[in-house]
Amino acid sequence: MQTTTTLSSFDDFLAAARAQPESQRLLFVFGVAELPQTHSPGQEKRFREGRGGALSPVMCVDKAITELADFSALAQESQSTGQPWDVVFAAALAGPSGREPSDAEVEQALRSMIGAVHRSAVERFIAFDRDGHALHFS
Template sequence: MAISRFSDLLEEARRQPEPQRLLFVFTRAELPDHPTEAQRRRFERGEGGVLTPVLCVDKAPEELSDMAGLLTESRRTGVDWDIVFVGALAGHGHEAPSDEQVEAQLERMVESLKMGSVEAFLALDRQGEAVRLG
């Protein structure tokens, strides 16, 4: 199944035989350190910039109903974001992934994103639509 929106992601995660944890790393677009004038102009038009991780959370698919619910929950943190990257971690048998496994995977996701490695993750905008970066 091609995942092109948040609802597709939830549907696919719920279909998996093993318990799933969805891992979310919320990022905010910012100007890079020491931007050129061209980079600054592009950023002011809403283009370019670097995506900086600002918030992480994990959820079971059953804890989520739709993108509006995720948006509402994220607003309660007071942290602004532009793009959310999503990964998944499967449990084994009927066991959900442990808190330690989830935390370690979230840390790996953040490090990957800081290094610019975004290909392994689904990127969604605030409307829950998949976006292509690069």
């Protein structure tokens, strides 16, 4: 997905995906903040203050744009799993030659996203908090 707009909310993300000329599949990886097993006292302090920790992927899903009206629909569906999460990473995947991405392409993209979250290499995704506000990592 290409856009020159700054995305500050989930609604912005959906609007940008819907505006693309190619058919898009929306990809989501949900993560939970955890304190690493081997951590320093400073890391623990920052984590307790809500400013640190490591993100671990806990679930993922893909959606057609038509399957998702807004963030609350995604949040409600995620709550039905019973799996807690702190952040959701999102991306849009376009299929080649104007067609929707195949199931295999979607699966590979989700695996790639999960690996990126494990490595903390999330700069190419947009991230949202539990209220649908865009997060910026530094």
